[in-house]
Each structure stands twice: as structure tokens, then as C-alpha cells.
Amino acid sequence: MARIYCRLRNVLICVCTPCMFMLLMVVYLTFSLYMVLNDSVEKMKNHNNGPLFVARGSNANGSYASLPGTFWEKEKAFWNQLQRAVDLSFNPILYPTRAKAESERVYLDDSFLDQSFSKLASIDSMKDKFEKLPEHMQHYSRSMQRRKYPILIQPDGACGAKAKHEEQTPLILFAIKSSELNIKNRQAIRQTWGQVGWVQGQKNSSNEEEEVGGYVRRVFLLGKENSQLSSLDLSDMLHAENRRYGDILQWDFEDTFFNLTLKDVLFWSWFSRSCGQTLFVFKGDDDVFVNTPKLISYLHEELKKPQARMTEFMVGDVIGNAMPIRSKTSKYFIPDSFYKGIYPSYAGGGGVVYSGQLARRLHHISKTVHLYPIDDVFVGMCMRRLNAHPVHHPAFLTFDFTKKEVEKPCSYHTILLVHKRSPEELLSLWADLKKTRTQCRDVPLRATGKPSRGVL
Ligand SMILES: *[C@@H]1O[C@H](CO)[C@@H](O)[C@H](O)[C@H]1NC(C)=O
Numbered sequence: 001m002a003r004i005y006c007r008l009r010n011v012l013i014c015v016c017t018p019c020m021f022m023l024l025m026v027v028y029l030t031f032s033l034y035m036v037l038n039d040s041v042e043k044m045k046n047h048n049n050g051p052l053f054v055a056r057g058s059n060a061n062g063s064y065a066s067l068p069g070t071f072w073e074k075e076k077a078f079w080n081q082l083q084r085a086v087d088l089s090f091n092p093i094l095y096p097t098r099a100k101a102e103s104e105r106v107y108l109d110d111s112f113l114d115q116s117f118s119k120l121a122s123i124d125s126m127k128d129k130f131e132k133l134p135e136h137m138q139h140y141s142r143s144m145q146r147r148k149y150p151i152l153i154q155p156d157g158a159c160g161a162k163a164k165h166e167e168q169t170p171l172i173l174f175a176i177k178s179s180e181l182n183i184k185n186r187q188a189i190r191q192t193w194g195q196v197g198w199v200q201g202q203k204n205s206s207n208e209e210e211e212v213g214g215y216v217r218r219v220f221l222l223g224k225e226n227s228q229l230s231s232l233d234l235s236d237m238l239h240a241e242n243r244r245y246g247d248i249l250q251w252d253f254e255d256t257f258f259n260l261t262l263k264d265v266l267f268w269s270w271f272s273r274s275c276g277q278t279l280f281v282f283k284g285d286d287d288v289f290v291n292t293p294k295l296i297s298y299l300h301e302e303l304k305k306p307q308a309r310m311t312e313f314m315v316g317d318v319i320g321n322a323m324p325i326r327s328k329t330s331k332y333f334i335p336d337s338f339y340k341g342i343y344p345s346y347a348g349g350g351g352v353v354y355s356g357q358l359a360r361r362l363h364h365i366s367k368t369v370h371l372y373p374i375d376d377v378f379v380g381m382c383m384r385r386l387n388a389h390p391v392h393h394p395a396f397l398t399f400d401f402t403k404k405e406v407e408k409p410c411s412y413h414t415i416l417l418v419h420k421r422s423p424e425e426l427l428s429l430w431a432d433l434k435k436t437r438t439q440c441r442d443v444p445l446r447a448t449g450k451p452s453r454g455v456l
């Protein structure tokens with residue numbers, strides 16, 4: 001009996017010793033792998049310059065937004081899956097050199113995104129995902145890898161309508177999203193806040209002696225009206241408009257809500273080619289009012305700040321931690337079969353201002369981001385990949401004044417932008433702004449607004 005027991009013990013020792021070794025080995029390997037990964041993630045977080053795989057957005061109050069979990073999720077939505085393939089090839093852990101060299105992306109052409117698109121599109125699981133999309137998202141997805149569209153009309157001179165004798169590099173280019181039919185909006189903007197030439201900033205009495213101002217330029221960004229829906233052919237009129245004002249930039253794609261992102265991408269490309277040293281870009285809608293003199297003074301003050309970092313300057317009404325809208329009746333509706341996760345912080349509303357340097361960086365980085373149907377969110381996605389954060393300013397008023405505020409005589413002197421105003425309103429507001437200039441010149445910009453919303 002004792003002998004049998006002894007033998008059994010020997011057998012057990014023989015079998016289990018290797019098992020124990022294996023177990024210890026696995027524990028050790030898991031632990032080291034964990035340490036290594038943790039280390040790289042820490043490094044990514046601490047690395048402040050250059051594009052990153054996952055960069056964090058910032059909240060309106062200046063704190064960092066939480067990291068999205070989406071890219072590590074198993075069940076991916078259509079867009080996330082497409083983008084993951086691109087992100088993998090710029091993953092700093094897998095390909096450290098490629099991921100760092102932002103400047104190299106200058107040489108990437110559009111076929112890069114095309115490749116990832118067509119490679120994935122042929123996979124069965126992607127086909128399933130595509131089939132499950134609602135009809136309007138399928139329609140969008142069919143043309144979303146295309147972003148080369150010919151220019152139909154463009155300004156005569158370089159970089160938009162310009163003043164006759166500019167003596168300095170232009171301070172700001174107004175790039176305004178318009179549509180063929182919004183002739184009245186364009187006309188009102190030309191006569192009011194979008195006037196080109198030398199524009200004086202708003203002086204204030206605390207620094208009377210300093211005169212600030214800058215050269216302003218202007219360009220309207222247009223697609224084409226659907227020719228099946230509208231029988232009007234406006235191209236002759238647009239050509240005439242461009243001959244007269246030199247501020248029409250039109251591409252050959254259908255001007256729809258989901259196609260607005262194309263205007264950003266194609267504008268960056270045109271800007272990088274044509275706009276040289278222009279310091280700032282305003283990108284906004286054709287139904288907003290802009291307090292141009294205040295904006296000019298504000299930008300001069302930003303330039304003077306010692307810590308100014310013009311390579312990543314973007315200011316507007318910043319929305320942090322927004323979720324995609326899942327309500328089918330909204331024009332912003334995005335089903336979760338198309339996109340999952342929170343949105344990066346982005347500047348929403350009627351307009352945003354960023355530096356010319358940033359516009360060029362956005363142009364490069366946008367070659368590694370798939371088009372997204374909501375233009376502001378797409379810009380936010382590009383910003384995240386540059387590890388740049390839009391700055392919130394309460395003087396960008398997406399939602400209107402309260403009743404009490406608007407009755408104050410100087411209310412329009414406290415803002416940089418307000419959405420939304422008709423062409424007639426623009427004309428009368430502009431006249432009022434001039435009339436009250438002296439009376440209101442020491443009124444400061446709005447410093448506190450309501451906190452930004454959690455949804456778009
Ligand atoms: C900033 O805002 C975010 C949400 O918008 C909040 O979670 C965070 O606590 C705020 N931070 C500070 C310092 O107030």
C-alpha cells in the first residue's frame with residue numbers, strides 16, 4: 001500500500017513540476033507584457049507634440065476630456081472599423097517612426113484612404129455592416145472615400161477677394177460656407193462684416209495710442225445645387241459674381257448637409273496652395289453676424305501673448321464629451337451601426353477661428369481620417385489626431401442672447417459671433433454697431449457663458 005502511494009507521489013511530482021513551471025512562466029509573461037504596454041500608454045499620454053494614436057480633447061473649462069474607449073472595443077461600427085485600419089498603420093507602438101512624422105503625410109495622397117476603404121469593403125463582415133446601415137447612411141458611405149472634386153470657379157487673384165494695395169500679409173481670411181441660392185446672404189456679408197481691405201480694430205480707452213487693424217480677405221465655399229431638383233442654372237450668375245468680387249470658390253459636388261465636410265477638406269487644400277502667410281482663418285456659415293473690429297483686436301491680443309502657440313490655435317464655441325444624436329428626426333442623426341463612441345471636443349455653432357499654420361496641419365492630417373458626415377465633428381477628429389485642443393470662448397454665441405441681454409445697448413459689442421441672422425438683420429446690426437462704437441468701446445467681451453452642452 002505504502003509503495004503504491006509512493007509511486008503515485010512520484011508520478012504526481014513528475015507530471016506537476018512542468019505544470020508549475022508553465023504556470024509561473026505565464027504569470028511572469030503576463031506581468032511583463034502588462035508593464036510594457038502600460039509604459040507605452042504612459043509615454044503616449046505624456047508626449048505633447050506630434051500626432052498620436054489617441055489624443056485627448058479638452059473641456060470648456062480647460063480640463064482634459066476622458067479618453068474614448070471606442071477603438072479598443074470588439075464590436076465596431078462601420079466608420080470605426082474603417083478608421084481603425086488607418087489608425088493601425090499610424091500606431092506609434094507598432095510603427096514608431098511612421099507615426100511621428102507628421103510632415104511625411106504631406107506626401108500621402110488620397111489613394112491611401114482609398115486603399116484601406118477598398119481592402120475592407122471586400123471583407124464579408126464589412127459587407128454585413130454596410131447592409132445593416134440605414135438607406136441614407138449607405139448612400140453616404142458609397143461616396144465617402146472620394147474627396148477629389150474639380151474646382152468649377154475660383155477667385156482670380158490668390159487667396160480670395162483682396163484689397164488693391166495690401167502693405168502687409170493679410171490678418172484674416174473669412175471662409176464662408178454658402179450655397180448657390182444664398183445670393184442675398186453673400187451680398188449682405190460683403191457689405192457688412194465681410195468687407196475686405198484694411199479693417200480697424202475696436203480701440204479701447206486703456207490703450208489709446210495703439211492702433212490695431214489688419215487686412216481682411218473673403219471667400220465663399222460652394223458646392224453645386226442638385227440639378228434634378230432645381231431647374232435654375234446659376235453658373236453664369238456665379239461666374240459674374242466672381243468676376244465682380246473675386247470671392248467664389250466652387251467645387252463640382254452636390255451641396256448637401258452630409259457633403260459639407262468636403263468643403264473643409266477641399267478648402268484646406270486650396271488654402272495650403274494659395275494663401276501663403278495669411279495669419280488666421282474664420283470658417284463659418286453665411287447666416288451669422290461677426291463683430292469684425294472686436295475680432296481683429298482679440299486676435300492681436302492673442303498674437304501678443306507670450307505663450308501663444310499658433311501651430312494649434314483654434315477658438316470657438318467648444319462642445320466637449322458630446323454623444324452622436326440617435327434620434328431619427330434630427331438632421332444630425334447618426335445610427336450606432338455607423339459610429340460608436342463619444343465625439344472628440346469640437347468647435348460647433350456658426351463659426352470658428354483658427355490659425356493659418358493650423359489650417360496647413362489640418363490639411364496634412366486630414367489625409368489619415370475618413371470623411372465623417374458632420375463637418376464640425378470631422379474637424380474635431382483631425383484636431384485630436386494633432387493632439388491640439390480647441391479653446392472655448394463664450395463670445396462665440398451659438399444660441400442667441402437672452403431677452404434681457406439683447407435690450408442692452410452694447411450687447412453686440414460683447415460678442416465675436418452670433419448665430420443666426422438674416423441678410424436684412426446683418427445690415428441693420430452693422431449700422432448699429434458703427435453708431436454705438438464710441439459709446440460702447442470699453443465694454444468687454446463676454447467672459448462667462450452658459451456651459452457647453454453635452455449633446456450636439
Ligand atoms: C470640467 O468639466 C468636466 C465636464 O465638462 C467635468 O467633468 C470636470 O470636473 C470639470 N473640471 C473642473 C476643474 O471644473
Ligand SMILES: *[C@@H]1O[C@H](CO)[C@@H](O)[C@H](O)[C@H]1NC(C)=O
Nearest residue numbers: 140143252253254256258259
Ligand atoms: C456628395 O456629392 C457627390 C458628388 O456630387 C454625390 O455623388 C453624393 O451623393 C453626395 N453625397 C451626399 C451624402 O449627398
Ligand SMILES: *[C@@H]1O[C@H](CO)[C@@H](O)[C@H](O)[C@H]1NC(C)=O
Nearest residue numbers: 204206207301441442443444
Ligand atoms: C483694452 O486693451 C487692453 C490691452 O490690450 C486689454 O488688456 C483690455 O482687455 C482691453 N479692454 C477691453 C474692454 O477690451
